[in-house]
Amino acid sequence: MTTHEQTARNAEIVRRRLDGEGTSDLSREYGVTPTRIAQLVRRHREKAGEIPKTARQKKQPAQRIRPRLRKAELGLWLCTGEGVERRGETPTAAYERWLKASLAGRVAAHLAPKPAEPEQPYAGPVMVVPGTKVAPRALTLPPAMRFAMERAGLVQSRLITLPGT
Numbered sequence: 001m002t003t004h005e006q007t008a009r010n011a012e013i014v015r016r017r018l019d020g021e022g023t024s025d026l027s028r029e030y031g032v033t034p035t036r037i038a039q040l041v042r043r044h045r046e047k048a049g050e051i052p053k054t055a056r057q058k059k060q061p062a063q064r065i066r067p068r069l070r071k072a073e074l075g076l077w078l079c080t081g082e083g084v085e086r087r088g089e090t091p092t093a094a095y096e097r098w099l100k101a102s103l104a105g106r107v108a109a110h111l112a113p114k115p116a117e118p119e120q121p122y123a124g125p126v127m128v129v130p131g132t133k134v135a136p137r138a139l140t141l142p143p144a145m146r147f148a149m150e151r152a153g154l155v156q157s158r159l160i161t162l163p164g165t
Contacts (some may be wrong), residue, residue: 009030010040013026013030013032013037013040014040014041014044016103017037017040017041018041019045023037023038030045058131067079067080067082067083067084067098067099067102068080068081068094068095069091069095072087075089076088076089076094077089077090077093077094078090078094079094079095080089081098081099082102083101084098084101084102085098086098086101086106
C-alpha cells in the first residue's frame with residue numbers, strides 16, 4: 001500500500017468513525033486495531049483544533065533507593081548506600097535495617113522546622129467601590145485654610161527661600 005493510499009484509507013476511517021460507525025466494525029473491515037483507529041481520530045481532532053495537543057512526557061522513574069548488598073564476615077550481610085551502613089543475618093534483614101535507618105534520616109530532615117518566609121505584600125486585584133473614584137485635580141486648600149494663611153501672612157514677615165521668593 002502506498003503512502004497516498006494509506007492516507008486516503010486513514011481519512012476514510014476517521015470520516016466514518018466521526019459519522020458514528022463503531023470502532024469494532026471499522027477495525028474488522030480495514031484490518032487495523034481499535035487502538036489505531038482511536039489514534040487516527042485523536043490526531044485528526046488535534047489537527048482540527050477540537051482538542052489540545054498533548055505533549056509527550058517521559059515518565060520519571062520511580063524514586064527507588066538502591067543500596068549495595070554484599071556478604072560480609074561470618075555469614076552476615078552488609079547493606080550500604082547514601083552514607084548509611086547496616087548488617088543483618090539475611091540479605092532481607094540487612095536491607096530492612098538499612099532502609100529504616102535511611103528513611104529515618106530523610107524523615108528527620110523533612111520534619112525539621114523551616115524558616116518562615118516573610119509575608120509578601122498584597123498583589124491581588126483591587127476593588128474600586130463605585131462613586132469613590134474621582135478625577136485627578138490640582139491640590140486646592142479649603143477656604144478656611146486660605147483665610148488663616150492670609151492672616152498669618154499679614155502678621156509674619158515673609159521667609160526667604162532658596163529660589164528667592
